[in-house]
Amino acid sequence: RKEVEQDPGPFNVPEGATVAFNCTYSNSASQSFFWYRQDCRKEPKLLMSVYSSGNEDGRFTAQLNRASQYISLLIRDSKLSDSATYLCVVTPRYYGGSQGNLIFGKGTKLSVKP
Amino acid sequence: ETGVTQSPTHLIKTRGQQVTLRCSSQSGHNTVSWYQQALGQGPQFIFQYYREEENGRGNFPPRFSGLQFPNYSSELNVNALELDDSALYLCASSPGAAYTLTYEQYFGPGTRLTVT
Numbered sequence: 001r002k003e004v005e006q007d008p009g010p011f012n013v014p015e016g017a018t019v020a021f022n023c024t025y026s027n028s029a030s031q032s033f034f035w036y037r038q039d040c041r042k043e044p045k046l047l048m049s050v051y052s053s054g055n056e057d058g059r060f061t062a063q064l065n066r067a068s069q070y071i072s073l074l075i076r077d078s079k080l081s082d083s084a085t086y087l088c089v090v091t092p093r094y095y096g097g098s099q100g101n102l103i104f105g106k107g108t109k110l111s112v113k114p
Numbered sequence: 115e116t117g118v119t120q121s122p123t124h125l126i127k128t129r130g131q132q133v134t135l136r137c138s139s140q141s142g143h144n145t146v147s148w149y150q151q152a153l154g155q156g157p158q159f160i161f162q163y164y165r166e167e168e169n170g171r172g173n174f175p176p177r178f179s180g181l182q183f184p185n186y187s188s189e190l191n192v193n194a195l196e197l198d199d200s201a202l203y204l205c206a207s208s209p210g211a212a213y214t215l216t217y218e219q220y221f222g223p224g225t226r227l228t229v230t
Binding site: 044104107 | 147149154156157159162170172204218219222223224
């Protein structure tokens with residue numbers, strides 16, 4: 001089982017639609033959670049961190065359910081500029097060795113059409 | 115722009131050759147991580163350097179090696195290149211101390227390596 005699994009996609013939606021991305025992680029000791037955005041042939045960029053209490057940034061809402069080991073990202077009123085691949089990311093708990101590395105899901109591609 | 119730069123942008127090598135990729139971290143960042151991103155996949159962690167010491171390694175063979183310099187820039191070396199090494203190689207710098215659990219990593223634009 002992969003450490004981080006995401007909806008395979010792609011998602012093709014019209015402008016103004018609401019779209020939800022789902023992600024599950026296998027290591028219950030995972031420490032931190034993020035959504036990154038990656039444009040075609042570019043580097044990943046942090047979109048938002050994800051907290052247990054849920055957090056919102058404009059049209060974007062992220063949720064974390066530690067009991068279910070589930071992370072979500074909701075985009076409301078989608079724009080053409082939201083077209084990108086969305087990567088779910090977790091970090092492992094520090095055990096004194098390898099730490100701080102980001103574990104990425106495969107990503108879900110979103111295309112927003114006019 | 116993150117302030118993280120990588121060189122070269124693109125590279126074509128032949129199977130069996132060796133390659134060195136370079137990364138300059140953002141000013142003030144003392145930690146550099148390297149990732150490999152194959153086509154259609156998410157980035158995979160190769161290793162991390164903190165203050166010139168390797169501070170963790172992913173599931174990559176020893177022919178993937180690295181260095182970090184006193185100015186915190188870094189190199190990734192890959193020996194005996196294989197076709198499967200074709201990928202986008204990303205470096206990411208961060209300001210956190212080695213044992214900080216949560217901190218943002220800033221990615222460079224990557225080096226696209228093609229092995230023929």
